[in-house]
Amino acid sequence: xxxxxxxxxxxxxxxxxxxxxxxxxxxxxxxxxxxxxxxxxxxxxxxxxxxxxxxxxxxxxxxxxxxxxxxxxxxxxxxxxxxxxxxxxxxxxxxxxxxxxxxxx
Amino acid sequence: xxxxxxxxxxxxxxxxxxxxxxxxxxxxxxxxxxxxxxxxxxxxxxxxxxxxxxxxxxxxxxxxxxxxxxxxxxxxxxxxxxxxxxxxxxxxxxxxxxxxxxxxxxxxxxxxxxxxxxxxxxxxxxxxxxxxxxxxxxxxxxxxxxxxxxxxxxxxxxxxxxxxxxxxxxxxxxxxxxxxxxxxxxxxxxxxxxxxxxxxxxxxxxxxxxxxxxxxxxxxxxxxxxxxxxxxxxxxxxxxxxxxxxxxxxxxxxxxxxxxxxxxxxxxxxxxxxxxxxxxxxxxxxxxxxxxxxxxxxxxxxxxxxxxxxxxxxxxxxxxxxxxxxxxxxxxxxxxxxxxxxxxxxxxxxxxxxxxxxxxxxxxxxxxxxxxxxxxxxxxxxxxxxxxxxxxxxxxxxxxxxxxxxxxxxxxxxxxxxxxxxxxxxxxxxxxxxxxxxxxxxxxxxxxxxxxxxxxxxxxxxxxxxxxxxxxxxx
Numbered sequence: 302x303x304x305x306x307x308x309x310x311x312x313x314x315x316x317x318x319x320x321x322x323x324x325x326x327x328x329x330x331x332x333x334x335x336x337x338x339x340x341x342x343x344x345x346x347x348x349x350x351x352x353x354x355x356x357x358x359x360x361x362x363x364x365x366x367x368x369x370x371x372x373x374x375x376x377x378x379x380x381x382x383x384x385x386x387x388x389x390x391x392x393x394x395x396x397x398x399x400x401x402x403x404x405x406x
Numbered sequence: 407x408x409x410x411x412x413x414x415x416x417x418x419x420x421x422x423x424x425x426x427x428x429x430x431x432x433x434x435x436x437x438x439x440x441x442x443x444x445x446x447x448x449x450x451x452x453x454x455x456x457x458x459x460x461x462x463x464x465x466x467x468x469x470x471x472x473x474x475x476x477x478x479x480x481x482x483x484x485x486x487x488x489x490x491x492x493x494x495x496x497x498x499x500x501x502x503x504x505x506x507x508x509x510x511x512x513x514x515x516x517x518x519x520x521x522x523x524x525x526x527x528x529x530x531x532x533x534x535x536x537x538x539x540x541x542x543x544x545x546x547x548x549x550x551x552x553x554x555x556x557x558x559x560x561x562x563x564x565x566x567x568x569x570x571x572x573x574x575x576x577x578x579x580x581x582x583x584x585x586x587x588x589x590x591x592x593x594x595x596x597x598x599x600x601x602x603x604x605x606x607x608x609x610x611x612x613x614x615x616x617x618x619x620x621x622x623x624x625x626x627x628x629x630x631x632x633x634x635x636x637x638x639x640x641x642x643x644x645x646x647x648x649x650x651x652x653x654x655x656x657x658x659x660x661x662x663x664x665x666x667x668x669x670x671x672x673x674x675x676x677x678x679x680x681x682x683x684x685x686x687x688x689x690x691x692x693x694x695x696x697x698x699x700x701x702x703x704x705x706x707x708x709x710x711x712x713x714x715x716x717x718x719x720x721x722x723x724x725x726x727x728x729x730x731x732x733x734x735x736x737x738x739x740x741x742x743x744x745x746x747x748x749x750x751x752x753x754x755x756x757x758x759x760x761x762x763x764x765x766x767x768x769x770x771x772x773x774x775x776x777x778x779x780x781x782x783x784x785x786x787x788x789x790x791x792x793x794x795x796x797x798x799x800x801x802x803x804x805x806x807x808x809x810x811x812x813x814x815x816x817x818x819x820x821x822x823x824x825x826x827x828x829x830x831x832x833x834x835x836x837x838x839x840x841x842x843x844x845x846x847x848x849x850x851x852x853x854x855x856x857x858x859x860x861x862x863x864x865x866x867x868x869x870x871x872x873x874x875x876x877x878x879x880x881x
Contacts (some may be wrong), residue, residue, distance in 0.1 A: 333614040342576035349583035382568045404633045
């Protein structure tokens with residue numbers, strides 16, 4: 302619990318974070334930026350879990366536990382995505398989205 | 407301590423043992439004999455499949471985080487058989503292309519870890535286990551899609567799959583956090599008691615559903631499907647369209663029919679719209695495809711739309727028909743992908759026009775393809791007809807007559823493009839047809855099993871009764 306800040310304010314922040322992530326995923330032109338947008342979405346969920354646990358159900362630490370797992374899995378996901386991006390970069394010397402459009406429709 | 411409880415996880419433990427054995431094999435088998443690892447993996451997985459059919463207890467582990475019952479057990483066996491056929495079909499490709507690059511073992515390790523994730527996903531008892539299973543089943547497949555590192559298309563497929571999957575799981579997690587906020591627990595058993603249809607729960611459910619819809623490739627979230635299928639190696643595309651989709655449908659069914667049952671009046675409407683959109687989009691886009699892999703991708707999107715027809719009922723009949731249909735779908739689609747793989751391996755051709763005159767040169771392959779496409783389209787003597795028929799019956803029994811009518815319209819559309827392939831193979835003549843070739847033993851075995859499955863599954867009715875009986879576990 303943080304004194305003076307209610308759960309509504311924090312949930313508003315995480316919702317904004319979530320939608321910034323979605324917006325970034327759709328509009329960014331660079332694969333790395335897209336990856337960063339996904340991180341934003343994940344972090345919004347992590348904060349959500351911790352806050353809901355702390356404010357609403359402080360008896361059992363389910364949400365906090367969940368958030369630790371999310372952080373770990375997201376790290377693995379990012380590592381794999383970066384590996385694939387590097388492999389792509391070796392072939393086309395670019396990490397732009399518009400260069401990954403050989404397959405369409 | 408008593409470890410006998412852990413026998414409930416027999417599938418998982420055995421598969422993990424096989425995984426570790428293969429890693430040890432990779433270390434100790436000499437460089438020049440690496441192709442023997444393909445035989446070893448297929449042999450071990452064959453044993454695992456057979457052992458899976460022995461009866462198993464029902465029960466829960468780890469404080470209901472892991473649960474298993476006869477229906478889940480049965481579905482794991484179905485997945486096992488599917489993966490076994492897939493391994494048989496991809497053995498030649500691995501031996502000819504990948505073992506020389508010293509990369510044969512990777513394929514099995516990644517594939518089996520993904521399957522392990524699916525096991526955990528379908529027997530999960532809380533959202534944490536579900537999430538971990540979902541990620542474990544998705545991440546290795548993304549690595550597999552980028553498996554042919556020398557091909558640009560393969561890397562492209564990999565990046566498209568991993569980014570879509572990460573977005574999907576992110577959205578899904580945000581939804582889960584909202585469900586957690588309203589129900590106060592991540593355990594399915596607790597959620598089902600406290601869940602009510604307020605606005606936050608509905609928003610949470612919709613976001614959560616989005617995550618799984620990405621995996622099943624339902625319509626607003628299907629854009630990755632065709633690209634990934636075209637770029638990825640054919641075995642991986644076949645794995646994505648068959649095993650991965652089957653497992654995701656199964657867990658979605660379990661969640662909707664048990665945990666989220668109190669929200670049924672909400673998800674009924676969502677599924678209605680999504681089912682229509684999926685069927686029409688999948689079928690209409692499949693009409694204009696020339697590449698066989700893209701063609702099968704859109705056909706598999708359309709099939710996912712048909713599966714939703716069973717999902718919308720929420721009854722025991724619905725459960726039974728979905729499991730039955732998914733089983734038939736696995737066999738039919740594996741047969742189609744198997745033929746595409748055999749031809750692509752020998753000649754490198756993947757376009758529909760390349761298939762012209764195939765019947766004159768390779769009659770057996772074209773017959774397998776014909777049976778598979780008939781089964782996907784739902785023409786009476788083969789299994790696909792019965793699968794679709796039962797699905798439509800289930801939906802009609804709940805009064806969705808308009809939906810069933812539109813689904814039948816879609817079956818007609820789909821018949822057209824499936825017949826396009828059959829026309830190319832049987833009626834068209836070509837100056838340069840694909841020359842006659844003989845498949846190796848594994849590929850032939852893989853195709854024969856699928857053909858037997860397509861012919862037998864529809865006619866052997868005790869199987870359906872058995873599934874119907876098992877389905878009472880859910881409702």
